[in-house]
Amino acid sequence: DIQMTQSPSSLSASVGDRVTITCRASQGISNYLAWFQQKPGKAPKSLIYAASSLQSGVPSKFSGSGSGTDFTLTISSLQPEDFATYYCQQYSIYPLTFGGGTKVEI
Amino acid sequence: EVQLVESGGDLVQPGGSLRLSCAASGFTFSDYAMNWVRQAPGKGLAWLSYISSSSSTIYYADSVKGRFTIYRDNAKNSLYLQMNSLRAEDTAVYYCSRRSYSDSWGQGTLVTVSS
DSSP, X not given: XXXXXXXXXXXXXXXXXXEEEEEEESSOOTXXXXXXXXXXXXXXXXXXXXXXXXOTTOOTTEEEEEETTEEEEEESSOOGGGOSEXXXXXXXXXXXXXXXXXXXXX | OOEEEEEXXXXXXXXXOEEEEEEEESSOGGGSOEEEEEEOTTOOEEEEEEEOTTSOOEEEOTTTTTTEEEEEEGGGXXXXXXXXXXXXXXOEEEEEEETTTTOEEOOOEEXXXXX
C-alpha cells in the first residue's frame, strides 16, 4: 500500500498568515493527489484534485502543487473560516490512502 | 446541486450486521464511480471500498475485505454497504463519496458497534 505522510501534524497560525502543508507519498503517484478540508463534526470538503486543480467553488487562496512523491497545499492568507483539519489522499493505486491530517489552529 | 445522503447507521452488537445506504441526486448517478470512507471517533479518514459506475470493478480495504460488500442500484440512484461480522473497531462515521478523488461527500451516518 502507498503510505501518505503529512507534515506537520498540527500548526498554529494567525489570520493573514501564509500556510503550507506538505504531503509525501511512499512511491510515485504522478499527480493523483487530492486535498480535503474538514471542520469539527462536518463531512470533508474537496479542495483540490489532480494535485493542483481547484475544485469548483473553492476560493483561489487555496493552491496545490507537486508531482511524483512530494506535494504541497498552500493557503495564501489564512482566514477564520480556514481553521480546520486538512487531509491529502492518493488515488493512483488501490487501496486509496489518506494522510494523517494537519490540524490548523489559531 | 450534487447531494449524497447516507442512512442506516445504528447501534449494533459485535458480530451483527448492518446495511448502509447512500441516496444520490443532482447528477447522473450511473455515470460515476463511488466510494465508502469512514472516520473513527477522533481519528483520520480511512477509505473502505470503491465501485465503478457499472459495478464491473470493485475494491476493498484489507480491514473490511470478506466482511463488507459494496453494491449499487443505478435505477434507484443508490449506493449500499452491507456490513457483516461487525467489530468494535468498525465504530465510525461512514461517508459515501463520488469519484476516485471524492469530489462530493455525504453528511455521514454513525455506526456504533458495542454490546
